[in-house]
Amino acid sequence: MGIIFSIISGKGGVGKTTTAANLAIGTAMQGKKTVVVDFDIGQRNLDMILGLENRVVYDITHVMDGDVRLRQALIPFKKNENLYFLAASQTKDKTVLNKEKVEKVLSELKKEFEYIFIDAPAGIESGFEHAVYFADAVIVVVNPEVSSIRDSDRAIGIVDAKSKKSQEGKRVAKYLIINRINPDLVQKGEMLSSEDILDILEIDLLGKVPEDQIIIEASNTGHPVILNEKSEAGRAFKRISRRLCGEEVPFVDIESVKHSGLLKSIKKMFQ
Amino acid sequence: MSLFGSFKKKKSAQRAKDRLNVAITLDRDSNLYPYLDELKIEIMQIVQKYSKIKDVRINKEKVDDQDILDIEIVLDEDSKT
Numbered sequence: 057m058g059i060i061f062s063i064i065s066g067k068g069g070v071g072k073t074t075t076a077a078n079l080a081i082g083t084a085m086q087g088k089k090t091v092v093v094d095f096d097i098g099q100r101n102l103d104m105i106l107g108l109e110n111r112v113v114y115d116i117t118h119v120m121d122g123d124v125r126l127r128q129a130l131i132p133f134k135k136n137e138n139l140y141f142l143a144a145s146q147t148k149d150k151t152v153l154n155k156e157k158v159e160k161v162l163s164e165l166k167k168e169f170e171y172i173f174i175d176a177p178a179g180i181e182s183g184f185e186h187a188v189y190f191a192d193a194v195i196v197v198v199n200p201e202v203s204s205i206r207d208s209d210r211a212i213g214i215v216d217a218k219s220k221k222s223q224e225g226k227r228v229a230k231y232l233i234i235n236r237i238n239p240d241l242v243q244k245g246e247m248l249s250s251e252d253i254l255d256i257l258e259i260d261l262l263g264k265v266p267e268d269q270i271i272i273e274a275s276n277t278g279h280p281v282i283l284n285e286k287s288e289a290g291r292a293f294k295r296i297s298r299r300l301c302g303e304e305v306p307f308v309d310i311e312s313v314k315h316s317g318l319l320k321s322i323k324k325m326f327q
Numbered sequence: 328m329s330l331f332g333s334f335k336k337k338k339s340a341q342r343a344k345d346r347l348n349v350a351i352t353l354d355r356d357s358n359l360y361p362y363l364d365e366l367k368i369e370i371m372q373i374v375q376k377y378s379k380i381k382d383v384r385i386n387k388e389k390v391d392d393q394d395i396l397d398i399e400i401v402l403d404e405d406s407k408t
Contacts, residue, residue, distance in 0.1 A: 248340050
């Protein structure tokens with residue numbers, strides 16, 4: 057039986073889809089049978105990030121409505137044979153989701169795959185509840201920035217109130233990924249450090265991802281950063297994926313500025 | 328920035344942290360009982376079976392670690408006679 061991870065955030069645009077894509081590729085690279093599902097009905101994006109936009113014939117609503125079988129809608133990720141992708145509908149809206157249909161698709165996926173990643177719609181939009189209702193664990197993506205952090209706290213509150221596990225009195229595991237950390241700004245005291253953010257949100261850290269220009273290039277080309285050895289963000293996603301596969305990977309201090317030449321360290325003393 | 332300048336004003340990250348702590352504490356408090364409005368309506372419906380009422384007021388309080396919902400039912404004076 058597979059584990060369902062829902063990737064959520066408070067507000068949009070914090071890198072949720074990028075995170076879902078990279079973590080799914082990451083666990084697939086670790087040899088796990090993985091599927092990543094776009095639950096952002098009406099705002100399909102994951103297909104672009106994965107470079108699979110031309111391969112989508114059927115989407116999740118076709119499967120839920122019984123038009124096609126799950127197998128027909130699953131799109132193989134060419135760059136790794138362990139990974140499959142299930143697209144969101146672009147034409148329908150979020151109201152097409154209902155609990156029974158969602159449960160049916162997810163339970164089928166659980167039989168076939170070890171890791172199921174759900175790319176949830178942002179915040180408390182409709183559709184969000186469906187994306188977290190059946191989750192075994194929730195991964196919260198934040199940026200080190202006030203509105204993202206505040207909104208994510210509300211989203212976490214909804215997970216606690218609305219998920220199936222919570223309603224059955226069980227605990228839903230919640231993990232935090234801090235994305236787009238700018239080490240220079242953290243050092244200057246002009247950006248919240250990961251320690252500050254963990255203090256405020258009071259949930260467990262899963263990983264820290266630095267800001268990385270290669271991410272833009274990656275989404276331009278549909279070739280996710282985790283496949284790029286040169287990308288710092290890619291390496292960070294790889295570490296997180298290994299953690300998800302049960303490996304103990306120490307947290308790398310990405311917040312200290314590394315390129316401290318002599319001049320820079322002297323300058324720093326006077327800052 | 329000079330050596331002394333950095334001591335003068337709080338760095339913005341610290342201000343962000345202070346502001347977030349306050350905002351999130353308030354958010355969490357106000358989301359504690361999402362059912363308050365419904366509760367109020369249902370209480371009114373029940374009490375109205377027995378007596379005329381003017382209002383139902385529900386106050387959230389916190390005494391030490393104990394969360395308290397203080398429900399005040401204001402009866403309509405005319406109903407007494």
